[in-house]
Amino acid sequence: MGSSSLIRQAGIFVVRPNKIFVKSYGCQMNVYDSGRMADAMVKSGYAETKDCAEADLIVLNTCHIREKATEKIYSEVGRLKALRKKNPDLKIAVAGCVAQAEGTEIQRRQPAVDIVVGPQAYHRLPDLVAKAGSGTSVADTDFPLRSKFSRLPRNRLPRGQVTAFLTIQEGCDKFCTFCVVPYTRGAEDSRPAAEVVEEANLLVERGARDITLLGQNVNSYNGVGPDGGKRSLADLIVELSKIEALKRIRFTTSHPRDMSQDLIDAFVECDKLMPYLHLPVQSGSDRILRAMNRRHTARQYVDLIRRIRGRRPDIVISGDFIVAFPGETEEDFLQTIELVEEVSYGRSYSFKYSPRPGTPAAALPQIDGDVASERLARLQRLLRKQQQECQRNFVGRTVSVLFERKGRKPGQLVGKSEHLHAVHAQATADCLGQIRKVEIVRSEANSLSGKLVSVREPVGGSPRRR
Ligand code: SAH
Ligand code: SF4
Ligand code: F3S
Secondary structure, three states: OOOEEEEEEOOEEEEEEOEEEEEEOOOHHHHHHHHHHHHHHHHOOOEEOOOHHHOOEEEEEEOOOOHHHHHHHHHHHHHHHHHHHOOOOOEEEEEHHHHHHHOOHHHHHOOOOOEEEOOOOHHHHHHHHHHOEOOEOEEEOOOOOOOHHHHOOOOOOOOOOOEEEEEOEEOOOOOOOOOOHHHHOOOOEEOOHHHHHHHHHHHHHOOOOEEEEEOOOHHHOOEEOOOOOEEOHHHHHHHHOOOOOOOEEEEEOOOHHHOOHHHHHHHHHOOOEOOEEEOOOEOOOHHHHHHOOOOOOHHHHHHHHHHHHHHOOOOEEEEEEEEOOOOOOHHHHHHHHHHHHHHOOOEEEEEEOOOOOOOHHHHOOOOOHHHHHHHHHHHHHHHHHHHHHHHHOOOOOEEEEEEEEEOOOOOEEEEEEOOOOEEEEEOOHHHOOOEEEEEEEEEOOOOEEEEEOOOOOOOOOOOOOO
16 A cells, blocks of 8 residues: 555564665666656655565666667566566556657557656656556656656765766757657757756765766757856856866767867866767768768768867767668768778767667668678777777876776775776775776776775865876
């Protein structure tokens, strides 16, 4: 009943709070949303659990970006419903972008789902949970006019977590022809600057020292300021950097069209803005970029990277790529390889094109699957090599690491460098949450390892850049 259950424990009945288990798929925004859904349920009396077997409510926060991501959800629900044998009152909710795209179709295909809730309606999760159950299923995939953020409880970042995500902008007006995001997340909308600053202060009070600002097109942020005027992402970063205990600021994901000069300058002018930029390009062929509706050429992108590196030479660039977009010829693909060689990425995410229902490119003639796999393998070989080169460049150098958690080996801690590399080092637990100097001695497959050179945190946390 309500937010608690009567359970039998060692022969006696006890009341315990109901438990919520949330699992995130897809992008960082879903990770942020999952935290906020848990916050909303905790406010209405639930406790959070990391073990789905003891949950009374399981929320799958889903991703619709590629077909595989969507299909995964149906098999996952099929597996989870077996938990009802032990807990017949278990409720299963599907949230996120699959919920938005497929709505009540989900419950038709998988009747074990009790609740379907879209990304703009999840502040209503407690109500939906209260209504669901006893055989009724409920769905809410509205796009409410008023922002959900103002109706959510305060962000309860778990204590001890030093990195945090903070959504500042949602939705997308770009309509790339392959992408579902404009349909699942709706039109672009920026949170007011003061609301963002307030949430950042709260996160910092709870221990966050490294905040990543999130948006589907985060660099098109234009939130309203306290004086009624608009604020750019660069303005917001400057404002946030005034929070003394906040040491590092990052943002993702940016669109090349919205990389304004003030944002590029912020990489030099704002000490707390970290030297790492995720700037997807998708393809190196102008013909394909046009068909994708990316609204820039390969040359414009390469020139932009050159300008950014001109201001901040040590910046690490990462990118997203799609191979075998409809109509992509070997020649187009080779232009992508050329672009990658010219830019040199520190990290990357590359995918085979996946036709998504309702998007314009899905209606075009598709490329053979073997051709796509072969192109992806070739591209990934090059990108992996570049990642290794980027990592090896740091061997022998001393970097600032914010330690986040214990490593797998005894006595080892793991943290992030300013350039977002995972760094392992032998260090005592009192270094957790602290920024320390580490001399890099080795580059591993996806991380660096090194030895601590500073025992105490430098005054002011993250030291000024060279
Ligand atoms: N807003 C970001 C991208 C968000 S989606 C941007 O504009 O770059 C994350 C990545 O998923 C995209 O950059 C793209 O590389 C990939 N992606 C999106 N739709 C896809 C599809 N239909 N098939 C394959 N990859 C896709
Ligand atoms: Fe999708 Fe393009 Fe919008 Fe990125 S900019 S979310 S790829 S439509
Ligand atoms: Fe996936 Fe939705 Fe993010 S489709 S990538 S979870 S915005």
